[in-house]
Every structure is written in C-alpha cells, then in structure tokens.
Amino acid sequence: MKRVHITTPIFYPNAKPHLGHFYTSILCDVQNRYYKLNKFNSVKNITKFTTGTDEHGMKIQNAALKANLDTQKFVDNLSLTFKELCSKSNIKYDRFIRTTDSDHVKEVQNLWNMCKDDIFMGDHAGWYSVSDETFYPAIHVRELINGNMVSLDSNVDYSNVDKSRTFINTETNNNVIFFQEKNYFFDLNKYKDRLIDYIIKNPDFVQPSNYKNTLLNTLKTEQLTSLSVSRPTKRLEWAIKVPNDSSQSVYVWFDALCNYLTSIGSLNKIKDPSSTESEFMRNTTHVIGKDIIKFHCIYWPMFLMSAGLPLPKCIVVHGHWVNDGVKMSKSLGNVVDPLEYIEKYGSDSLRLAVLSHSNLIEDNNFSATYVSESRNIVLVNKLCNLVSRTSKKFNPRPAVEFWQPIFKQNQGRITPELYESFDEHFKESKIIKTALKEIEYNTDWLINNYETSMEKFEYQKVLGCLMNLLNSGNSLFQNAEPWAIKDKDLFKHRDLVLFLSLEVVRIFCIYASPIVPEIASNVLKTLEVPESETLDLSFAKLGAGSAYSKQSKKGISILTRVNDED
C-alpha cells in the first residue's frame, strides 16, 4: 500500500478561473484517477488530491477594494467559482483548501515558529509587484517614459517619487512600487548549497528536466538575497499575523505554500517520520505552471529544510496556454473561459482537447476546433459510433463470448496457431490478421508503457496510442463488414469481428478512464463490464475481461454530435 498526495497550486480568487487553471487541475485530476486504478503490479494506492484558493495578500486586498466589497465576502464569492469549475469539470479533489480556513491559519504560524532560527528582522527597500506578490531586484526594473523603458538611475532616491510615475519589472511586465520598511527576512543563502546538492542527487525532483537545468543554472550563478517574509500590518491587513508580533503580517507566499502541509494534517504529525502524514508529504507531487517555479523549487524546499520537515517527491512544471503568443492571464483579460466550452461540448471533450494538444515543455495555443473535434470526431464518431455499430441488431444474435476463452487461454497473445484456427473459419482472414497485429501492438505498448508515461505526465503519448487502438477497431469493423455476412458458416467470422471491436472499446475505456471519466464510465456500463473490472488494468487485455453486446434496432446511442454553429 502506498500513499500518494497530488496538489494543484492554490489559485488567487481575484477573478474567475480560466483555461490555465483548468489545465493544471486536469493534469492533477488525471494523475489522481490514474493512481486509483489497480496496476498490473497490484500496488494499492491511497490518494489525496488537494486544490484550493490563495486568499490573503495585497493583490486580493486591492481587488476587493476595487470591487467595493468586504474582502471576506469578495473571496467567498470568487472561491466558489473555482469550486464550480471543479464540479463541472469532473475534478474530484479530497480537500479544497482556503487559506482563510482556521486550521490553515494555525499551521502557518506553526511553520513560522519551526523556521524561527532562520528568520530575522531587518530594513527593507525594494521594488514590489502586487500582481506577482513578489519583490524584483532593481536591475529588473524599468521606468516607462513616453512608452520607452528606461533603466533606473542609481543616484536617484526612489522612495519618495511622484505616484503618477510608472515602473515595471522586465520578467512579467507587471507594475512595481518602491517600498521602504521593516520586514522579517528568511536566510535563503544558508540552504543554497544543500538545495543544489539535493536537486543533483534527486534528478526527478524537478520535472521535466529542461526546467530543472535552468533552475540549477540560476541557483549556481545568481546571488540569493535574503527573502522578505513579512509586511508591516499597516500596509497589509488582509493576512495572517506573525506569531508574537501583530505589527507584521506573514508574506502571502509563505502562507500559501504552507497549504500543502495543512491539507495533509498537522505539522507536528508530518514531522514524525513514522506517521501516515509524513508518508503523504514524502510522496507529494506538486503540479505548477512555469510562472511559479522560483517559489516552489527554491523557497518551498528551503522552508521545509529549515522546519525539519520532509521534502515533496517532485515538482512537475508545465508551460503556459497562450493567446497570440502572450500568456493567458486574469490581469490581461486575454483568457478562455473553460465553462463556456464545458457547457457546449461537455467536460470530457475539453479535458481531451487540452491534453491532446499540450505537453509540459512547450507553451500551447488554444483553438476552439480542438474541443469540437474531441467531441464530434473522437468521442462520437470513433468511440460511441463503434459501440452503436456493434449493437445494431444482428441475426442470429452474435455469440461473441465464443472467442473470449480462446483469447484468454492465450493470454491475449495471437500465436501462429491461433491465426491458423482463424483461417479454418474465414475466407478473408487478412483483414483480421492486420487488425489483430495493430490491436496487439497497441495493447502491448500500453501494458509496457502506460504506467511510466502516466507517471511522467506524458498523457499525449498515451492518447496517441489509445487513438491508434480505436482506429484499428474502426478499420476492422469497416473493412470486415460484419453486417453483410449472411452465410451461416461465416457467423464465427462475423462474431470475431464484433468481439474484437468490443474488446477495443472496452480496453480503450479502461485506459482512458482517468482522462475522459464520464464517457468511459457510461460506455463500460452500457457494455455491462463488471465494476470490479473497470478500475483494474489487469483486465485491460484482449480476452481478459467481460463485455456484453446488447442489441437494439438502431444501435445504442450514447453521445451525439454537437453542431459548432449552435
């Protein structure tokens, strides 16, 4: 038995969620559902999947002010829109954490106390981006003068400049403001070498490796300054107070990162290496966008080292969804609303669309056609149509179960003897042989690679193979024309075609169930696949499980096309 913890970032509820939030959440939901499947090696997993909203900080405080709403009311309303996205997208979390939850407030203060030896008070002057909730060094700051980006002048005191002047940072192009104040600092430098060493010794800690290499390079070449981990309460009221010093409020990122601990349980329990809570933490996979690497791959492990808490198993990073090359973001307003697509095409179609057209390394461009094709071509034409075709009335009723023991005896392998035995029955076994080779090739690939690919979040590869499998089932049916077989001697031929088509559908649905859970479950129910077999990969082989072909005059209809114009 293994305990597994999967997390999305907790999102800022300063606006409604968009496709980027949907994407990270789907990557996690698929991973969580995958871990719930029984594997070939029969390791049972207990999973915990957490998501939520990051509700403190200046960004939220300002957004509530702008909306002229009480801050608590403001976050209550927007947090609900993130929950709604989960329920409408079939994202099944175990806990939706809000940083305003009372247990979390207590654990943030606990974490602060555990890190206390590395926290000190100091004077701070620097450029802060409220939008990114982070300080930027002066070399990454420019003043916007008549549309031109002008470097700062080291001889100028920027602490008292006119409020109408505009400064931006060159990393995210968001506005920055100069602050001079007393803050608590965390000593990052103390853990730098230990972190570099850890990342080198644990090559999968940050994945995929392109992000790890850039991170290591940054860590090795750039000077780390101490991190400011508090703000004066008079400037930041909407925050958790520093223990024993209410004049200072905890920095929103220190607060937010701690959610990953709170959602497991109390910090004191996590600290005990023999506890189940500690096991969850050691087996945590954080999934994040590349915009927040620094916080998760530098600050977070350092806070944990300082507190004497276990590090997560890995941090999986993905690229951004972009619109005309620019990152989709709430502040720019260039976003795609996932609910619009879910309402029109269904959640499975959007899940399938984003996962078929993305990988972790690159940025991805969204197109509405992806969703329409996922629904109309893949789910309706290829999957449900095959179910419908196999269920259209055949006379006499097909005895597809005749073939099941034969495949079972051969453990789903197509031996030369089995080919021979087909030849006894079939005039045209070439079609069957071709289809069998393809089906066997693809199921072999899944048996050997599904687990590794899923665990590396290479969903696109898995989908590629599943599509090939589905295509081979459709070609077999189309080419063999079982509906046209009227010769009694060839009924076994006809039933083998039906059997193999059903097997393709059944195997496809078991493997695809984490990605398109709703349709996979509907199809498997229609085929009367016993529930115990739907969640177990050992049944996802030719002849290894049971499926029943119901017959109806028109064929069973599970899903219909959506007209793009509607």
Ligand code: ME8
């Ligand atoms: O950063 N493409 O919250 P946030 C892909 N509260 N993913 C995107 C995206 C895009 N265009 N835009 C956003 C925060 N995301 C903090 C996190 S965690 C302790 C605190 C996704 O609302 C992606 O996962 O700005 C990104 O990292 C995250 O949303 C940022 O969400």
